[in-house]
Amino acid sequence: MERGLVYLVRHPPPDIAANVCYGRSDINVAANFPEELALIRHKLAEIKPAICFTSPSVRCTKLAEALNIGVVTKDKRLMELDFGDWELRPWDTISREVFDCWAQDHVNQAPPNGETFKQLHQRATEFMTEVNANSAGAPVVVVTHGGVIRALLAEALGLPLMNVFRIQIDYSSVTQLLLDGQDVRVGYINR
Numbered sequence: 001m002e003r004g005l006v007y008l009v010r011h012p013p014p015d016i017a018a019n020v021c022y023g024r025s026d027i028n029v030a031a032n033f034p035e036e037l038a039l040i041r042h043k044l045a046e047i048k049p050a051i052c053f054t055s056p057s058v059r060c061t062k063l064a065e066a067l068n069i070g071v072v073t074k075d076k077r078l079m080e081l082d083f084g085d086w087e088l089r090p091w092d093t094i095s096r097e098v099f100d101c102w103a104q105d106h107v108n109q110a111p112p113n114g115e116t117f118k119q120l121h122q123r124a125t126e127f128m129t130e131v132n133a134n135s136a137g138a139p140v141v142v143v144t145h146g147g148v149i150r151a152l153l154a155e156a157l158g159l160p161l162m163n164v165f166r167i168q169i170d171y172s173s174v175t176q177l178l179l180d181g182q183d184v185r186v187g188y189i190n191r
Helices: 035-044 060-066 096-104 117-133 145-155 161-166
Strands: 003-009 053-054 073-074 142-144 174-180 183-188
Touching: 003 060, 003 145, 035 060, 053 060, 060 073, 060 142, 117 145, 117 161, 117 174, 145 174, 145 183
Parallel strands: 003 142, 053 073, 053 142
Antiparallel strands: 003 174, 174 183
8 A cells, every 4th residue: 555655756966067076065056947847847846735855055055945845844864965175175186096996985985074974864864754654645745856756776776885876866856655554666767
C-alpha cells in the first residue's frame, strides 16, 4: 500500500563560474531564475497541498519559497557536500595529486576540513527515514542539491555510493520517490 510521494527538486543553476568548487557555500541563483522557476512550477503543477523541506542554502530556499506549495521547513541535512578548504576555489588551483587521492575514494575521504560522501549519505538517509515515518501520505517536496539527490537514489536503488555519480542530476530537475512503508522506490529521475 503506497503511503506517499517525495519529489526531490534540484535547485536552479547557481550564480557562479562553472570552474569553481562550491558545495556548501551559500551561492545565489543565476539571473535566469524566473524561467527556471516557471519550468519547475510546471513540473510540480499537480502537487498541492504539499509539505516542503529545503536545504538552508539560498539557492534552495529562494526556490522553495517561490514555489508557494506549502510551509517551507529548512533542514541542514539537505545541504550539499562540504568541500572544506576547497570551497569557492577554482578546481584547477587544487593540487592534482591531492584531488586525485580524494577522487579515488570520495566516499570515505574528505577534502581538507570537509566531509565525506558517506557522511552526506548518512544525514540524507536519516532525513528520508523521518519523512517516510511522518509524511502520512501527503506529497513531500524536497528542494536540495545534486549530491543529496544522488545519495537518496543510492539508498533507494541499493547502489554502491562510489557509483552514484554516474547518475546525471540536472539543475531544476525533479526526481520522484515512492514511499511504501519501510520501502522507498524510484518513480522517475531527472525530469
